[in-house]
Structure formats: structure tokens, C-alpha cells
Amino acid sequence: MITFPLPARWQMVRGTVIEITHSLPTMFYSHKKSMGSSLRISGISKTFGQHQVLTNVSLQVEPGEFVTLLGASGCGKSTLLRIIAGLIPADEGDVALDQQSVAGLKPSQRNIAMVFQNYALYPHMSVRDNIATPLLMSRLGFWARQPMLRRLWPGHRAILQSIDEMVCAVAKGLQIEALLGRKPGELSGGQRQRVALARAMVRSPAVFLMDEPLSNLDAKLRVQVREELSQLHKRLGATFLYVTHDQIEALTLSDRVAVMDHGRVLQCDTPKNLYQKPANLTVAKFIGTPQINCWAMQVDAMGRLNQGEWLLQGKLPLPAGSKVTLALRPEQIHASHNPSHFDQEVDVRIKVKLTRLENHGPEWIFWAQPMTGEAVTLTVRASTQSWPQLAVGDPVWLGWMLQDCLLFDPQGQRLDLELTPGSPH
Amino acid sequence: MKPKAAAFLSHSLLLCGALFMLLPFVWMFFTAIKAPSEIFEASMWPWPRTWFGFAHFQEVLKSAPMGRFMLNGVVVCAGILCVQLLVAIPAAYALAKLPFKGSEWLFLGILAALSVPIQVTALPLYMGLSWAGGLNTYFAQMAPFFLSMFAIFLLRQHFKTYPDEIIQAARIDGLTEWEIMWRLVAPAARPALAAFAVFSVVAHWNDLYWPMVVISATELAPPPLGMLLFATAESGANYGALMAGASLISLPMVIVFLLARKQFIQGITMTGFR
Amino acid sequence: MPNAQLSKPLSTAWLGIGMAAPAGLLLIILYALPLISLLVLSLTNYELGALDFQWTGTQNFQRAWADPVFVRSLKNTLLYMLIVIPGGVFFGLLVALLIHPRIRSRSFYEVIYFLPVTSSLIAMATVWQFLLHPKLGFVNAALKAMGFAEIAFISDPGWVIPSLALIGLWQMIGFNMIIYLAGLSQIPAEIYEAAAIDGMGAGWERFLRITWPMLTPTTLFVVITTSISAFKVFDTVLALTQGKSESEVILYAIYLEGFQYFKMGYAAALTLIFLALIVVASSLQLLKWDKKVHYA
Numbered sequence: 001m002i003t004f005p006l007p008a009r010w011q012m013v014r015g016t017v018i019e020i021t022h023s024l025p026t027m028f029y030s031h032k033k034s035m036g037s038s039l040r041i042s043g044i045s046k047t048f049g050q051h052q053v054l055t056n057v058s059l060q061v062e063p064g065e066f067v068t069l070l071g072a073s074g075c076g077k078s079t080l081l082r083i084i085a086g087l088i089p090a091d092e093g094d095v096a097l098d099q100q101s102v103a104g105l106k107p108s109q110r111n112i113a114m115v116f117q118n119y120a121l122y123p124h125m126s127v128r129d130n131i132a133t134p135l136l137m138s139r140l141g142f143w144a145r146q147p148m149l150r151r152l153w154p155g156h157r158a159i160l161q162s163i164d165e166m167v168c169a170v171a172k173g174l175q176i177e178a179l180l181g182r183k184p185g186e187l188s189g190g191q192r193q194r195v196a197l198a199r200a201m202v203r204s205p206a207v208f209l210m211d212e213p214l215s216n217l218d219a220k221l222r223v224q225v226r227e228e229l230s231q232l233h234k235r236l237g238a239t240f241l242y243v244t245h246d247q248i249e250a251l252t253l254s255d256r257v258a259v260m261d262h263g264r265v266l267q268c269d270t271p272k273n274l275y276q277k278p279a280n281l282t283v284a285k286f287i288g289t290p291q292i293n294c295w296a297m298q299v300d301a302m303g304r305l306n307q308g309e310w311l312l313q314g315k316l317p318l319p320a321g322s323k324v325t326l327a328l329r330p331e332q333i334h335a336s337h338n339p340s341h342f343d344q345e346v347d348v349r350i351k352v353k354l355t356r357l358e359n360h361g362p363e364w365i366f367w368a369q370p371m372t373g374e375a376v377t378l379t380v381r382a383s384t385q386s387w388p389q390l391a392v393g394d395p396v397w398l399g400w401m402l403q404d405c406l407l408f409d410p411q412g413q414r415l416d417l418e419l420t421p422g423s424p425h
Numbered sequence: 426m427k428p429k430a431a432a433f434l435s436h437s438l439l440l441c442g443a444l445f446m447l448l449p450f451v452w453m454f455f456t457a458i459k460a461p462s463e464i465f466e467a468s469m470w471p472w473p474r475t476w477f478g479f480a481h482f483q484e485v486l487k488s489a490p491m492g493r494f495m496l497n498g499v500v501v502c503a504g505i506l507c508v509q510l511l512v513a514i515p516a517a518y519a520l521a522k523l524p525f526k527g528s529e530w531l532f533l534g535i536l537a538a539l540s541v542p543i544q545v546t547a548l549p550l551y552m553g554l555s556w557a558g559g560l561n562t563y564f565a566q567m568a569p570f571f572l573s574m575f576a577i578f579l580l581r582q583h584f585k586t587y588p589d590e591i592i593q594a595a596r597i598d599g600l601t602e603w604e605i606m607w608r609l610v611a612p613a614a615r616p617a618l619a620a621f622a623v624f625s626v627v628a629h630w631n632d633l634y635w636p637m638v639v640i641s642a643t644e645l646a647p648p649p650l651g652m653l654l655f656a657t658a659e660s661g662a663n664y665g666a667l668m669a670g671a672s673l674i675s676l677p678m679v680i681v682f683l684l685a686r687k688q689f690i691q692g693i694t695m696t697g698f699r
Numbered sequence: 700m701p702n703a704q705l706s707k708p709l710s711t712a713w714l715g716i717g718m719a720a721p722a723g724l725l726l727i728i729l730y731a732l733p734l735i736s737l738l739v740l741s742l743t744n745y746e747l748g749a750l751d752f753q754w755t756g757t758q759n760f761q762r763a764w765a766d767p768v769f770v771r772s773l774k775n776t777l778l779y780m781l782i783v784i785p786g787g788v789f790f791g792l793l794v795a796l797l798i799h800p801r802i803r804s805r806s807f808y809e810v811i812y813f814l815p816v817t818s819s820l821i822a823m824a825t826v827w828q829f830l831l832h833p834k835l836g837f838v839n840a841a842l843k844a845m846g847f848a849e850i851a852f853i854s855d856p857g858w859v860i861p862s863l864a865l866i867g868l869w870q871m872i873g874f875n876m877i878i879y880l881a882g883l884s885q886i887p888a889e890i891y892e893a894a895a896i897d898g899m900g901a902g903w904e905r906f907l908r909i910t911w912p913m914l915t916p917t918t919l920f921v922v923i924t925t926s927i928s929a930f931k932v933f934d935t936v937l938a939l940t941q942g943k944s945e946s947e948v949i950l951y952a953i954y955l956e957g958f959q960y961f962k963m964g965y966a967a968a969l970t971l972i973f974l975a976l977i978v979v980a981s982s983l984q985l986l987k988w989d990k991k992v993h994y995a
Contacts, residue, residue, distance in 0.1 A: 087892050108898035120893035124912040133908075137898030145904070199897075435797050436804075442794060443811045446869070449826040450814065452837060456829065465835060516722035523715030531723055538730045540981055542931055544950050545974045548957050548966055549733035549740070552747070572725035602714050631819045633934050634950075638958055649821045653938065656825055664829050671822035682817040686810065689817075690877055 036064040036239030037098040037111070037206035039084070044093035046079055046263075053079050054263045057093070061207075066233050066240040067268075070250040070286075071260035077243045080260075081209050084241065085114050097206060108137065113200035117212040119192045121184040127195050128167055128180040134203045135163045170202045190221045201236070210242045214249060226253060247287060251275070259283050281412035284327050290365060290379045292406075293333070295326040312402065312419050318409065325408040330365070330379045332404040335387070339397045343386075346399030347421045352378065354394045364390055368398065450675075457481050457669040464664050481669035485655070488666075491673050493644060494651030498677070501566045501636075501647055502626045509573040509625060510618070517580035518606045522592060532581075539574045543635050551638050565639040566647070570629060576621055583614040620691040623681070627689070630678055648674045740967035747961035759968035769969060771945060772952040775860050776930065779948065782864035783871060783929040788921055790868070791875025792914075796906070798876070799883045809880075813873040820870060824938035827866050828853065856945040863935050863946065871928065875921050882917030886910065923984055930977055949973055 039061040046054040054076045061067045069077040082088045084095050086107035095102050102110045113134070121130050136145065139162075144153035171177045174194045184192055193213060200208060213229075214222045230253055233240050244250055250257045251271040258268040259282075267279040278284035284292050297305045297312075301320045305312040318324065336342045339349045352368035355377065364382045369375075380398060382390075402419040409415055455471040456464060458481070463473055485491065520528055550569055551560075559565050587610050595605050611618070633649040640646055643654060652674045656667060682689055741759050745752035763769050798808045815823065830836045831852040839849040852862040890909060891901075899905040933950040940946040942955065953973060957966030 082892070085892075085896060087895055106898075106900060107896045112896070114893070114896050116889045116893060118887065118889055120887070120889035122890065122893075122909060124915075134897040137904075142904075147907075199893075439794070439797050439804075439808055442790075442872075443808065446811050446815055446873070448837070449823055449830060449869070450818075452830055453823075453826040471837075512721045512725060515718035519715040519718035523711045523718065525712040525715035525719070528715065528719065531719055531726070534726050534730075535722070538726060540927075540978055541730055541734070541974065542927075542977075544931060544933070544953070545737070545970050546730060546733040548953075548963065548970055549736040550729070551958070552736075552963065553733075555747070569729055572722060572729055577722060602711070602718075606718075627817055631817075631821075633821055633937070634954075637937075649819050649934075652819065652821050652825070656821075656938065664835065667825055668829065671819075671825050674822040675818045678817045678819065679814065682814070683810070686806075686813075690809075690813075 036237060038063045039207055039239060039241065040096040040099070041080070041084065042094050042096070044080065044083055044090045044095070046076075046083065046088070046091050052263060054083075054090075057260075057263070057265050059258055059265060059268060061239055061241060063239055064237050066242065066253060066255045068242040068244060068250040068254040068257045069260055070244060070247065070257050072245055072286075074262075075260045076263040077260050078211055081114075081211055081241065081243050084207075085112055085209055086110050108134075111203075111205050112207045112209055113203050113205040114209040114211065115193075115196050115200050115213045117215050119184070119196040119216075121192055121195055121199075123184050125183070126180065127171075127176065127182055127184065127187070128164075130184065130195060131167045131170060131180075131198045131202050132163050134199060135166060138203070139163060166202055167198075170198045173201070174198050189217050190225065193217065193225060197232070201232075205238065207239045207241060210240065212244050213242075214244070214246075222249075229253060247289065251287070259286060261286075277414070278406070279414055281325055281327070281408045281414075284406060284408070284414075288329060290330050290381075293328045293330060293376075293378050295328070295374075295376050295378075297324055297326055298322070299324060312421065316415070316417065323410050324415075325412075327406040327408060328378075328400060328404065330381045333378060333380045333398050333400050335380055335382045336397045336399065339399075342397075342399045344399075345401065347402040349397055349399040352396055352398050354390065354392050354396060357390055357392055359384065366390065368396060371395070453668045453671050453675075456664060457672050459665060461663075461665055479669075481665040482673070484666050485669045485673060488658075489651060489655045489670065490643065491651070491670075494646055494648045494674075495677065497563075497645055497651075498630050498647045500563060502629045504563065504567045505570045505629050506622055506625050508567065508571045509576050510622075512571060513573055513576035513580055514611050515606065517577050517584055518610060520577070520581045521584035521587075522589075522610075523602070535574045535577055538572070539578075543569055543632075547635060547638050554639060560639050561642050561645060563645065566636055566645070569635060573621075573625065576625070579617055579621055580614060583617050584610055587613055616688075616691065619685075620688045623685050623688045627678055627681070648677070737967045737970055740964050741971050743964040744962075745964045747963050752964065755964065759965050760972070762965065763969055763972060768947055768955075769949075769952050772947040772949045775946060776932065776948045778860050779864050779867065779932055780926060780929040782861060783867045784922060784925050786864070786868045787871040787875050787925040787929075788918065790872045791921060792879050792918075794872060794876045795879030795883060796910075799880055800901075809877075812876050815870045816873040818870075820934040821938050823870070824866060824935045827869075827935075828939050831862060853939055854944050859940060859944045859946040863932065863939070866935050867929060867932060871925060875925065878921050878924075879914070879917060882914050883910070886913050919984070923981055926980055926984065927977060930980070949976075 039059075041057060041059040044054055044057045045052070057076075057080060059067070069080060071077050079088065083090045086102065086105060097110065097112075121127075122133065125133070139159050140156065141153075143149050144156055168177060168180070171180055174197060176191065176194050176198060179187060179191060179195070184195065187195065196213070214225055217225060226249060233253075242250075242253065251274075254271060256268055256270055257274055259266045259274065261282055267274060267283045269277075269279075274283060274287050278287060281294070285294070299316050299318050299320055299322045300306045303316045303318070303320070305316070305324070305326070312326075316322075316324070334342050334344050334346060339351070342349075351371045353371055354366050354368050356367040358365045362384060364384055364387060365379065366382065367377050367379055369377055378398065402421055405419055407415045407417055407419065451471050455473060458477055458479060459473040460475065460477040463475070463477070516531075519525065520532055546569065554560050554565050554568075591609065592605055595609060596602075600608075630647070631649055632647070633653070636647050636650045637653070640650060643651070646654060652670060655670050742754055742756055743752045744755045744759070794808075794812055798805055798812075801808070831838055833839055833849050833851045833854075838852070843849060850858055852858045886909075890913075891905070894905050894909050899908060931950060932948050933954070936942060936946060936948050936951045937954075942951050947955075949969075950973070953966055953969045956962050956969060
């Protein structure tokens with residue numbers, strides 16, 4: 001291409017024209033540097049045929065927060081993510097970024113980026129082209145992108161160069177510059193994951209959407225990438241919306257976790273609160289390994305829980321005969337050889353017989369049934385140091401503090417009550 | 426483009442194409458039931474104005490042994506398919522599970538033979554058959570197709586994915602390789618076998634070149650050759666009868682296709698993707 | 700039991716040979732021997748039924764290049780392929796792209812477009828002969844209705860090859876469509892989702908950057924099968940023109956020489972040229988496209 005020096009004034013005009021043509025595609029959405037946006041989901045419902053996948057889901061994510069959608073397969077979390085991204089339309093409800101509804105905006109206009117479970121890298125493009133694609137699509141106009149016409153567009157080379165610089169910068173940040181020339185098929189799972197991340201990061205989006213990105217990695221790599229994701233979040237300060245079925249990921253990475261089940265959000269709270277103050281029984285059973293102990297009880301005529309040897313007395317606002325569930329985490333149950341000598345303070349003491357035993361190295365996990373014959377199995381953790389010998393069939397005393405117990409009403413909602421021990425008659 | 430406009434355009438394009446695809450069938454059938462006077466009017470509308478009935482069909486059935494043609498087609502295709510499977514299944518099994526010296530050469534040979542169509546080997550095979558006095562027989566019609574490279578290739582792929590452990594367990598249980606192959610491995614590839622069967626039958630039902638080379642007796646003609654003989658005998662303008670004949674010839678395969686569509690399509694896509 | 704294991708390597712090898720023997724034998728009888736005899740024949744001037752023959756060396760091959768019928772058949776076949784191959788790829792792909800996203804009307808269209816593939820070409824060629832008839836046919840009636848003069852599709856040397864190509868396309872499109880449909884369904888939905896997020900909705904850009912490149916293995920297969928099919932064109936010529944109006948194609952020329960004139964030596968030479976061309980064409984395409992093919 002022949003270039004000749006223009007007089008200064010014309011240079012200015014040419015520069016302005018180029019500026020305008022560059023900015024044309026980006027004029028349609030606010031191109032912020034990734035200081036995260038707030039995300040508000042209100043009343044989203046979605047039905048596929050006969051199947052109601054999401055029912056009235058609402059969620060508020062603050063700027064820069066890391067929120068996880070946690071739930072078993074089929075609970076609708078991936079569908080919700082795709083509705084937020086704009087890939088699927090919702091039947092009802094609205095999604096707003098920074099208080100502005102994104103309804104009607106195409107996915108590329110919503111200032112979001114998504115990382116997929118299977119990475120979704122373009123297999124025929126090099127890593128460099130993969131990462132550059134979002135920038136190419138947004139910075140270069142439609143006609144400028146077409147293969148032959150590109151050369152006619154003024155200043156295209158400058159744009160391509162700046163795109164290339166951004167790609168290299170992002171690749172360096174994720175330590176994949178050496179891979180830029182390769183194709184996705186030549187990379188390992190972990191490397192592909194990074195490329196997918198780079199492609200998301202290069203757009204400097206306000207919200208990162210992640211659909212089970214670690215599921216396809218092996219266990220060791222998963223732990224490593226989890227740590228890197230956490231640091232990435234701190235570094236970028238963007239809003240992360242993460243979807244997973246793995247509790248550990250959810251609890252370790254997130255500021256808040258939204259537990260979902262059959263298309264509804266059961267509780268959205270910090271990991272600590274989810275663990276200690278679950279809103280309902282489903283959440284309590286879902287969070288925590290081994291699963292929380294559940295003891296079905298009945299309210300007696302005097303509003304108390306009578307368990308024979310021990311009695312719970314609290315002001316239970318429930319009619320007599322209602323079935324409630326008492327829940328207790330395994331680590332909150334303490335074991336001892338004799339009832340009068342527990343390591344910790346306990347309110348309740350019962351005698352049990354071991355039915356199953358697992359040695360996990362530093363601790364035992366055993367299952368036991370009360371000798372009084374109730375049909376309930378308690379899961380307990382005990383350190384192998386304090387219990388060098390244990391066998392199925394051994395008698396053990398278990399004890400716990402009533403204030404550690406959680407109580408759930410017949411509908412499964414948690415009752416926020418103080419439980420006090422009573423004396424059995 | 427707005428989604429509704431795009432959908433409309435898409436439908437119209439597809440419908441235009443569909444009309445083009447169906448035009449010969451529609452025309453063929455309706456001409457076969459038109460009176461000769463109407464045929465000669467060269468109108469643009471396929472439908473006959475007056476009911477002429479199936480006289481053309483009767484004419485065809487009288488002057489050409491359609492039933493015989495169909496029977497020949499069935500005999501030849503069935504014979505070819507049987508021998509193809511009898512040869513291909515053991516060969517594919519051996520190539521997949523029982524490596525022997527020279528198995529690679531055999532496989533390469535089969536791949537190479539894939540690009541040699543019947544039209545190339547027709548000449549020497551014809552001369553050989555003619556010298557052996559085997560022209561104008563069912564055997565002559567079937568023989569060149571006994572080796573199906575497609576079948577061997579397809580089945581080898583399938584057998585390769587069959588778990589070795591099951592075969593080893595069967596061997597320990599005392600089954601012979603022959604039994605393993607016929608009772609365990611081959612049935613597992615049933616969908617592929619079904620797809621291939623449909624594919625093979627259609628290919629050979631519609632085959633013209635080789636039958637034309639080796640068959641001159643009308644009693645042994647398969648459907649396409651029968652059609653050709655009929656068309657040349659009919660040379661002239663009896664289009665009504667010609668169309669009736671064409672309808673009868675095409676009918677069996679159309680029915681087979683409508684009934685076994687999935688196997689058909691599977692057969693084609695399977696042979697394509699490695 | 701120990702016996703079974705010890706003798707396994709040896710016995711399975713023999714068993715393998717035994718099982719593959721019929722195939723190997725047929726390979727020799729049906730392919731190797733005929734090819735060798737073609738080679739031998741092409742070097743003679745043997746005619747069927749003659750009592751003796753002479754070794755003529757490469758005279759048959761030289762005669763082929765000077766033979767106006769054969770040369771014309773080469774040109775005709777080339778023209779035929781030049782119409783059918785791009786047309787088959789383009790329309791097969793177009794139809795597949797239009798049908799692929801459909802749910803309700805998909806089987807309907809699949810059946811209609813595939814119907815020509817199942818039909819007997821000889822029967823259908825007769826129908827097309829009628830359709831293209833200058834006086835009685837639908838196409839000319841339509842042309843006349845629109846004010847054009849009638850065209851003698853089959854008897855006019857300028858129109859005959861394109862008409863045959865049209866019939867060939869008519870039968871080929873459904874087949875290619877099925878192959879492309881299979882190829883399209885192998886593109887993961889996630890890739891399209893990532894493309895949507897990157898700014899490519901369903902449209903030209905997505906086709907250009909994602910769909911077409913990911914279909915290159917499929918396109919390779921379609922081009923090769925269409926080429927080989929087109930190269931073997933015979934039935935339509937036999938049914939419609941019998942080689943008249945200068946419409947000979949390679950296979951028809953070979954058929955005439957071998958089975959009408961019984962000039963075996965010459966026909967064998969022509970056959971070998973035919974085979975060489977097929978092999979060269981397939982290898983060329985494989986090589987050219989192998990570089991461009993992007994395997995995931």
C-alpha cells in the first residue's frame with residue numbers, strides 16, 4: 001500500500017476518522033475496564049415443553065462478588081446461566097446488569113464472558129486466533145472483518161496490532177504465551193482451560209460466567225486451577241458467577257453460594273451461614289460431608305420432644321403430634337467410653353452400638369444406632385488417636401450440646417429456637 | 426435478518442428444492458395414468474383431466490415380465506448380500522481381533538480395491554466368464570460383488586471396539602473363535618449390519634452396468650436391465666407405458682426406503698466417518 | 700485351560716488366516732487378476748472371438764489420445780464433473796444447513812430430498828427424457844409459456860451434457876445432504892454458544908468462521924464421493940442418448956469398444972487410463988485438502 005505524508009491538518013482529520021470508525025462497534029455498550037458490575041436476576045422462569053426448569057428465580061450479585069450456583073444435575077443452574085448470558089430467552093422475569101435491563105441485548109452486547117465445561121475452543125483456529133476472536137468481532141466492523149475487504153479498511157492494521165498486543169498480554173498473565181501458535185487439539189485439558197479463560201478475560205467483561213469449568217480436569221489439576229481462579233478473581237475484581245455441582249468448589253471459592261434444587265433457589269448465603277444456619281432441610285443435607293444426621297421426632301402434648309432417656313424442651317410453636325427433624329453435624333457429636341467422662345461439655349448422652357466403620361487415616365467415620373432401639377443411624381467422626389481400637393458392634397457413648405442442634409419443621413424449614421434439656425419423668 | 430423473514434425464506438427455498446426433487450416422481454406417476462391423447466398435449470399440469478385408469482400398467486405387465494424382473498432382483502441381491510456377509514464378517518473379525526502376518530497387507534489391498542469400480546474389472550471378468558461358459562447366469566450377476574470392501578471396513582471398525590475382555594472370557598469358557606464371532610461379536614454390530622444390508626441391497630438393485638454386460642436373456646434380467654429392455658423395445662412415443670414401467674421399477678426401492686429410512690441413513694453416514 | 704493359553708498366539712494366527720482367506724482369495728480373483736489381465740490385454744490387439752493376436756506394445760494408448768471419440772468423451776466427462784461437483788457440494792450443503800435446525804419438518808424434507816437417491820436411475824432417466832422432451836415435456840412447455848423458444852435438451856450437442864449433469868445433480872444432492880447433516884451434528888452446541896458470546900449469531904459470519912472450517916473433513920468426503928460418482932456416469936447416457944449428439948462419456952466409450960465392438964485390447968487400455976485418472980483425482984484431492992482439513 002502506498003502511503004504518502006499528509007499535511008498536519010489532514011493527519012488530524014484522518015486520525016479522527018479512524019478513531020470514530022474504531023469506536024463505532026463499541027458505542028453500543030459501555031466498555032468498562034473490568035471493575036465488576038452488579039447483576040440482578042428477578043423472577044426468572046423457564047419451561048422446556050412440559051418440564052418446568054426454572055421457577056421464579058431471583059438473585060442479587062454485588063459488583064466484584066464471587067457467587068456460585070450450586071446444585072445437583074438437572075436443577076436448572078446451567079439453564080439460568082445461559083439465560084443470563086442471553087443464549088436462551090427466559091419465559092418470565094428479567095436480568096439486569098448495573099441496574100440496566102439486558103433484555104433484548106445479544107450475548108456479545110451484554111459485556112459478559114463465559115467459560116464452558118468442555119472449553120468450547122474453536123478447534124480449527126490457533127490459540128492466538130481463539131483468544132483474539134472476541135476482540136476481532138467487537139473492534140472491527142462487519143465489512144472490515146470479511147477476508148478480502150479487510151485490506152481496504154483504513155487503519156485495520158493498527159487495530160489488528162492492538163488486538164495482538166492484548167492477546168499477548170492476557171496470555172502472559174495466564175502463562176500460556178508459549179502455546180499461542182498451537183491448535184487446541186494439541187493441548188492438555190489444563191492448558192485448554194487456560195485458553196478458554198484467556199478468551200473470556202481478553203474482553204475485560206464486567207461479569208464472568210463459568211459453567212462447571214473444572215469438571216473435566218483430573219483431581220490434582222482441579223485443586224491447582226481452583227486456587228488460580230481464586231487469585232484471578234482477586235486480581236481482576238470482576239463479578240464471577242460460577243456454576244458447579246461440587247460442594248468443595250462452591251464453599252472454598254465463593255463469597256456467597258446459591259443452593260438450587262429443581263429450578264428454585266433454596267438459599268443464597270455465605271458458605272459459613274449455609275453450613276451453620278441452613279434455611280431448610282434440603283440445604284442442610286446437601287451441604288456437608290458426611291451428610292448431616294437427621295433424627296425424626298414428634299412433638300408431644302406439652303410442646304416438647306420426648307425421646308425417652310432425654311428430653312428437649314423448647315417453646316415449639318407447633319401442634320402436638322407434628323413431626324420435626326432434629327439435625328446434627330457429625331463433628332458435633334462427641335464419643336466417649338463412659339457417660340460421665342466426655343472430652344467436651346455435653347447436654348445429652350446416649351449409648352449406641354456401632355454398625356459400620358471406615359478408617360480415613362486421621363479419623364474414623366462410624367455409623368451407630370442407639371441401644372434404645374430407635375430406627376436412626378448417627379454418623380460420627382472420631383480421631384484415630386483417641387480411639388486406637390474400634391470394631392463393629394462396640395458399645396460407645398455419644399454426647400452433644402443441644403445448642404449445636406438444628407431443628408426443622410414438618411415442611412423442612414429451619415426453626416430458629418433455643419433448645420434446652422428437660423428432665424425426663 | 427429478522428427471524429420470521431429468515432424462516433420464511435428458508436422454507437420457500439426448501440420447498441422449491443423439494444418440488445424439483447419430486448417433479449419426476451409426480452410426473453411419472455400421473456403420466457402413467459393419463460390417456461395417450463392427453464400426454465401428447467404437452468400441458469404443464471400433471472393431473473389428468475379425464476380418468477384413464479391403469480391401462481398403461483396393464484399394458485406393461487402384459488408385454489414385459491415385471492414380476493420376473495423383480496424376482497431376479499430379489500434373488501441376485503439376496504445372494505450377493507449373503508455371500509458378502511459370509512466373507513466379510515470373518516475377514517473383519519480376523520483383521521480386528523486375530524492379528525496375523527500379512528493382515529496389514531490384506532487391509533491395504535482392501536482399501537486399494539475400494540477405488541476400483543466394477544466398470545474397470547468388468548472387461549476381464551466378462552472374458553473369464555465367457556470362456557468358462559458362465560454368462561447369462563445368476564452366479565455371473567452376483568460373483569463380482571461377493572467381496573464388499575465397505576462391509577469389511579465398516580465391520581472391522583465395529584469389531585475393534587468390541588471389548589477384548591469378553592472375548593478372552595469366552596475363550597476361557599471354551600468357546601471356539603468361530604462361535605465367539607457368530608454368537609457374540611457379530612450380533613453386537615447388528616445396527617451396522619442392518620444399515621449395510623439396506624445399503625447393499627439398494628446399490629445392487631439399481632445396478633445396471635454389470636448386468637447389462639453379462640445378461641442378455643430377458644428371463645434373468647434384474648429390474649434396471651428389464652427397464653432398459655422394455656424401453657428399447659418400446660422405442661417410440663408410448664410414454665404412457667414407459668412411465669408406467671418406470672413407476673413399477675422404482676416402487677420397490679421407494680417402499681424399502683420409507684420403511685427402513687433410519688438404517689439407510691445410518692448406512693451411508695457410517696461408511697463415511699472413520 | 701493352560702493349553703488354551705499357551706497355544707493361543709500360534710493358533711489364533713492360523714485361525715486369523717483361515718478366516719480372512721476367503722476375502723483374500725476373492726481379492727485376488729476379483730481384483731488382482733483382472734487388473735493384471737487388463738495390463739496384459741492393453742498391450743495386445745486382441746478381439747473377442749479372434750483366434751490369435753499380436754503384441755502391440757503401447758500402440759493402444761497412443762491410439763487413445765488420437766481417437767476423437769475418446770478425447771471427446773474425456774472432455775464431456777470433465778464438463779460433467781465441473782457442473783456436478785461444485786453444484787453437488789453447494790446444494791447439498793445448502794439444503795443440509797436449511798434442514799439441520801428444523802425439528803418438526805426435518806424428517807419430511809429428509810425423505811423428499813433423499814428419494815431420488817433410492818430410485819433407479821435408468822427408470823428416472825426415462826422420466827427425465829420425457830420431462831425434457833422438446834414437444835411433450837414439462838420443461839419446454841414451461842419455457843414456451845414464459846415466451847422462450849423450445850430447447851432440444853437431449854439432441855442438441857450444446858445442451859446435452861449440462862442436461863445430463865442436471866439429472867446427475869438431481870440424484871446426488873440428497874446423498875450429499877445426508878453426509879452434511881451428519882457432519883453438522885458433530886459440531887458441539889457449546890461452540891455455537893461461545894460464538895454467540897463472541898459476537899457471531901446464526902448467520903454468514905458464523906458459517907464462514909466456524910461452520911465451514913469445521914466441516915472441511917465432511918466436504919472432503921463429499922467432494923471425493925461426488926467426483927468418483929460423476930466420473931462413473933453411464934446410466935443416464937445409456938438411457939437417454941446412447942452416445943448420440945456427441946454425448947459420449949468415458950465409461951460409455953469403454954463400453955462401446957469392449958462390449959459392442961469387442962476390441963478387448965483397446966478397451967483394456969482405455970480402462971487403465973480410466974483407472975489411472977480416478978486414482979490420480981482421488982489422491983490429488985486428498986493431498987490438497989489434507990493440509991486444509993482441520994481435525995478437532
